[in-house]
Amino acid sequence: MTKHELRKKDGIVSPLIEQGQSPYQIITNHPELDMSVRSLYTYLDQGLFTARNIDLKRKPGFKPRKCHKTQITNRTVFEKRLFSDFSELQLSSFVEMDTVHSSRESNKTLLTFFFTKEKLFLAFLLNRCTKGAVRLIFDRLEKRMGTYEFLSVFEYILTDRGSEFGDPVALETGLDEIQRTSIYYCDPMRSGQKGGLEQAHTMLRMVLPKGTSFEFLTQWDVNLIVNHINSTPRESLNGSTPYDAALETLGKETLNAFQLKRIDPDLVNLTPKLIRFNH
Structure with missing residues (x-):
């Protein structure tokens, strides 16, 4: 050369x-x-x-994190929603759900979703990490998408046992009392059972390192980070991006409801500078 x-x-x-x-x-x-x-x-x-x-950024190696969340104490919540029940469904495609917490000085939290087929990542800012705040995001998405589209996209959700997910009936029940999803729970201390989302969190932490306060984040900032992550090609998608994979399977209207946009490949930035430049 x-x-x-x-x-x-x-x-x-x-x-x-x-x-x-x-x-x-x-x-x-x-x-x-x-x-x-x-x-x-x-x-x-x-x-x-x-x-x-x-x-070079470290390749997002995946190490299941130790869970320090406040856990669900009401055992009846898990009836017919255990990971063993979920495994019996033998699903090829589903949605993983979790939360990412700010540093200690802020109550703000990110509610995150990961679509296992498309590798699509979503995140929504919560002012407090509560069952009611999570329900509010579900309701907002259902209003934007329509009940039956929500059901089609979020038919099955796998999550951990954090107390913010402790009212599955409220999450499963739509605005018109129609069941809009089915919630299942990972086994205790087994966050690796939703490993796709854990790996997406690794990419998120490239932009928002641990110890970062979410206090001054807006949903616009979060959307920007999500768009850059979803515009990153994946080997598991044969070089396609999660955005383009989801465009084929979920459609443009759904991506618009999620407020997602494609980022030019050469503008994708997965460093803390992404947010600093936009403040």
Whole structure:
């Protein structure tokens, strides 16, 4: 490779690595680089680009987190909603649900969803992490989407045993008393049973590292982060993005109801700068 060719490739690669993009993401979006992911790692190892190995984000390795949430104490909630009951359904596609907490000085929390087929990630800002606040998001989404579309999209939800999910009947019952979803619970201390969402949280934490206060976050900020995550290509989707995968299966109207937008591949930023630049 000539020095001119190397500089040209460096001009594409290094700025994108600075934005938190992975070598896979860069190679997928820039076939004109004409190199494999392995070759890109090799060039970085050899110091041929401005970016260095130390600039690479750690691959979202998944380590199930210890659960420090306030847990559901009413055991009757779990009747016919256990993970064993969920497993018997043998579903190929469902939705995982969880919450992500702010640093201690803020009560604000993110309610998160992950669509296992499309790898689509959603997050909604709660002022407090309560059963009522979670129900409010369900109601708001049902109003935007319509009851039957909500039922189609959120037919089965798997979540953990956090106390904010302790009233499944309220979440399952729609605005017109129609059942809009079915809630199931992971086994105690087994957050890995909804591992897709845990991995999505790893990407979220690239932008909002642990210890970050959510106090000054707005839903607009959260939507922006979600859009950047959903515009990142996945190997599990053969290089497609969750946004484009969901566009095919869920449709444009549903993505609009979720307030999702496609981000230009070269503008995707998975670092804390994404929010700092927009404040």
